Amino acid sequence: GDSVTQMEGPVTLSEEAFLTINCTYTATGYPSLFWYVQYPGEGLQLLLKATKADDKGSNKGFEATYRKETTSFHLEKGSVQVSDSAVYFCALSDQLGGSEKLVFGKGMKLTVNP
Amino acid sequence: EAGVTQSPTHLIKTRGQQVTLRCSPISGHTSVYWYQQALGLGLQFLLWYDEGEERNRGNFPPRFSGRQFPNYSSELNVNALELEDSALYLCASRNRDKNIQYFGAGTRLSVL
Numbered sequence: 001g002d003s004v005t006q007m008e009g010p011v012t013l014s015e016e017a018f019l020t021i022n023c024t025y026t027a028t029g030y031p032s033l034f035w036y037v038q039y040p041g042e043g044l045q046l047l048l049k050a051t052k053a054d055d056k057g058s059n060k061g062f063e064a065t066y067r068k069e070t071t072s073f074h075l076e077k078g079s080v081q082v083s084d085s086a087v088y089f090c091a092l093s094d095q096l097g098g099s100e101k102l103v104f105g106k107g108m109k110l111t112v113n114p
Numbered sequence: 115e116a117g118v119t120q121s122p123t124h125l126i127k128t129r130g131q132q133v134t135l136r137c138s139p140i141s142g143h144t145s146v147y148w149y150q151q152a153l154g155l156g157l158q159f160l161l162w163y164d165e166g167e168e169r170n171r172g173n174f175p176p177r178f179s180g181r182q183f184p185n186y187s188s189e190l191n192v193n194a195l196e197l198e199d200s201a202l203y204l205c206a207s208r209n210r211d212k213n214i215q216y217f218g219a220g221t222r223l224s225v226l
Contacts, residue, residue: 032213043118043204043217044157051213086168093213099170100213101147102206104157 006090006105013080013112021075021108023064024088031092033066033073034059034102038087047075047088080112083102117219122207126224127195134189135221140205146188147208147215148180152201160203163188192223200225212218 006023013019025033032051036044048057053068064075073090090105119138127133139146148160159172163182171178177193186207192199202222206215 034214036217043120043219044206046214046216049214097163100145100208100215101159101162101170101172102149102157102215103159105157 002031002092002094002103004090004092004103004105006088007108008106010109010111013110015082015112015114017077017082017112019075019077019080019110021088021090021103021110023073023075025071025073025090025092027071027092027094029095029097033064034091034093035062035064035073035075036089036091036104038089038107040086044089080110082112082114085112087109118205118207118216120203120218120221122221123219124222124224125226128226129195129197131195132191132193133195133223135191135192135203135205135223137205137207137218139188139205140209140216141188143207144184144186144215145208145210147206148188148190148204149204150174150200150201151220152198157200157204161190163184173174175178195225197225199223 003026034049035047037047048059050057050066056065062077087107089107090103093100145164162170177202180190182188203221206217
């Protein structure tokens with residue numbers, strides 16, 4: 001079945017540092033790819049998405065590009081802030097049976113220190 | 115526009131009991147998904163409801179069940195609770211046109 005592998009961390013960075021979270025996937029077909037973020041005590045919020053090869057999703061300074069040739073969707077941000085401290089999940093939509101259910105990576109906890 | 119709402123926010127139950135969790139989707143969304151976020155296991159797909167029918171389920175035993183009502187709200191029922199059912203249960207509704215799932219804040223279930 002479809003699967004997602006991502007860096008698990010935890011990772012601690014200083015404010016204004018560069019962030020990369022690696023994510024690779026295995027899928028049949030052409031899934032949409034997502035990054036979700038979970039702040040402490042909350043549910044998941046969509047950070048960005050991409051629906052086809054070479055699409056770039058971006059939001060709040062975060063970016064990720066759908067790379068079909070390397071089956072990757074790495075998340076980057078040039079300068080992190082304390083408010084970016086959260087758990088980040090890479091996910092794909094599994095199209096088997098039309099369900100579009102999300103298959104998640106294990107999540108990576110990021111802590112940003114001032 | 116209201117987001118996905120879930121109730122209750124927290125629950126404490128004992129082994130063997132039964133529990134019902136509730137979810138109201140975003141207005142206009144007809145698909146509802148349930149996920150379990152258990153410590154150490156990550157986010158696992160539980161159930162998918164669309165237009166009032168169960169369309170797909172994840173690798174969970176039959177004691178996990180649910181339903182979707184005509185107004186597209188949904189319930190998740192868990193019978194014969196076990197300690198390992200302790201988790202955050204997340205509900206999401208899907209915008210079909212954009213293929214985006216929007217999540218509620220979850221129900222945290224503790225089984226003692």
